Amino acid sequence: QAQRRLVSRQRFLQDFSQCLFDFVIQLLPTTEEMAVKEDVRKLLERLIRTIEPDSRLLSFGSSANGFSLKNSDMDLCCLIDSGERLNASDLVTMVGDLLERETKFHVKPLPHARIPIVKLNLDPSPALPFGIACDIGFENRLALENTRLLMCYASIDPARVRTMVLFLKVWSKRRKINSPYKGTLSSYGYVLLVIYFLVHVKNPPVLPNLQQMPPLRPISEEETHLNGHNIWFFDDIELLRQRWKSSNTDTVADLLIDFYKFYSRDFAYNTGVASIRAGLLKKEDKGWLSEPSDYGTARERNRLCIEDPFETDFNVARCVTKDGLYTIRGEFMRASRILQARPERAILALAQLCE
Numbered sequence: 001q002a003q004r005r006l007v008s009r010q011r012f013l014q015d016f017s018q019c020l021f022d023f024v025i026q027l028l029p030t031t032e033e034m035a036v037k038e039d040v041r042k043l044l045e046r047l048i049r050t051i052e053p054d055s056r057l058l059s060f061g062s063s064a065n066g067f068s069l070k071n072s073d074m075d076l077c078c079l080i081d082s083g084e085r086l087n088a089s090d091l092v093t094m095v096g097d098l099l100e101r102e103t104k105f106h107v108k109p110l111p112h113a114r115i116p117i118v119k120l121n122l123d124p125s126p127a128l129p130f131g132i133a134c135d136i137g138f139e140n141r142l143a144l145e146n147t148r149l150l151m152c153y154a155s156i157d158p159a160r161v162r163t164m165v166l167f168l169k170v171w172s173k174r175r176k177i178n179s180p181y182k183g184t185l186s187s188y189g190y191v192l193l194v195i196y197f198l199v200h201v202k203n204p205p206v207l208p209n210l211q212q213m214p215p216l217r218p219i220s221e222e223e224t225h226l227n228g229h230n231i232w233f234f235d236d237i238e239l240l241r242q243r244w245k246s247s248n249t250d251t252v253a254d255l256l257i258d259f260y261k262f263y264s265r266d267f268a269y270n271t272g273v274a275s276i277r278a279g280l281l282k283k284e285d286k287g288w289l290s291e292p293s294d295y296g297t298a299r300e301r302n303r304l305c306i307e308d309p310f311e312t313d314f315n316v317a318r319c320v321t322k323d324g325l326y327t328i329r330g331e332f333m334r335a336s337r338i339l340q341a342r343p344e345r346a347i348l349a350l351a352q353l354c355e
């Protein structure tokens with residue numbers, strides 16, 4: 001009996017891994033969608049250069065880190081290489097005016113946001129049935145670097161890392177726990193939770209810690225620091241692929257089940273900070289105690305703590321409220337329960353997860 005149960009569990013895990021791969025593949029953007037987006041980027045770059053001739057418009061976020069899904073928004077960052085330039089707020093206003101005049105986008109400049117951006121939206125058309133949503137920021141070099149870090153992690157073990165991340169992104173959107181504005185967690189936050197789990201929780205680890213690997217040659221402080229933040233990480237992926245082989249042989253199904261289990265009951269939500277750079281840290285040591293903020297008692301800033309890989313004094317999960325965390329943990333538990341309950345067929349378990 002026990003032997004039979006083991007075999008059927010093994011078979012379920014195999015089927016479930018295959019289902020995850022198949023599910024994720026059909027959600028990837030088509031080459032056509034990527035080409036259209038690249039054309040949009042080039043067009044916007046050309047227009048912005050009429051204001052700032054020395055500027056470049058670069059993709060970051062999911063369109064550049066290997067974790068993009070069909071119809072995901074475009075995150076663009078404008079870098080200006082000349083010495084003298086306008087400040088970000090003025091640029092947002094000017095670029096907003098320009099794009100309003102010259103394009104069909106609906107334009108919304110937000111010059112006074114923490115990170116000033118121009119928001120663009122294109123109405124759906126036959127070629128683009130979901131339209132395009134795009135944010136343009138200025139000089140946000142840290143975002144470009146953290147995008148590159150995530151991209152490197154994705155490319156070390158794409159079959160397991162990308163599948164897990166993409167599945168969790170879809171799952172968190174379908175379960176409606178992916179809205180920082182409503183007190184839950186951003187996609188960026190979920191990606192960091194996955195990497196933290198694969199680097200620091202799984203034993204043996206699935207991924208190395210790229211920020212702690214020794215550099216191949218001595219590097220100066222100047223090369224490694226940006227605005228006072230240490231942005232160094234081992235980024236020679238070709239070399240890494242030759243030298244680093246994880247001895248963890250878990251399937252993506254095993255990893256996902258463990259991920260849900262870990263974040264439903266084992267992670268130290270009350271006292272811990274998840275840091276992909278340094279492992280488990282203490283809220284106390286970072287001065288990130290849960291303090292009531294101006295919005296009343298329901299809204300506290302450090303309920304869930306995820307350290308940004310470079311901006312280490314920044315809690316990526318600062319928007320997660322008490323209720324939001326309760327909901328998120330409830331969802332981790334629900335998922336865990338579904339996957340533990342010896343489902344008959346993997347495909348049904350997957351459908352139920354994303355209901």
Ligand code: GTP
Binds near residue numbers: 144147308314
């Ligand atoms: P989707 O838009 O849902 O497809 O996911 P995404 O991978 O684009 O993630 P998201 O839109 O949440 O974030 C896009 C990028 O913005 C990230 O890759 C980061 O570079 C940056 N970013 C987002 N949130 C934060 C944050 O709280 N802190 C910092 N430093 N950067 C952030």
Ligand code: MG
Binds near residue numbers: 061062072074
């Ligand atoms: Mg995005």
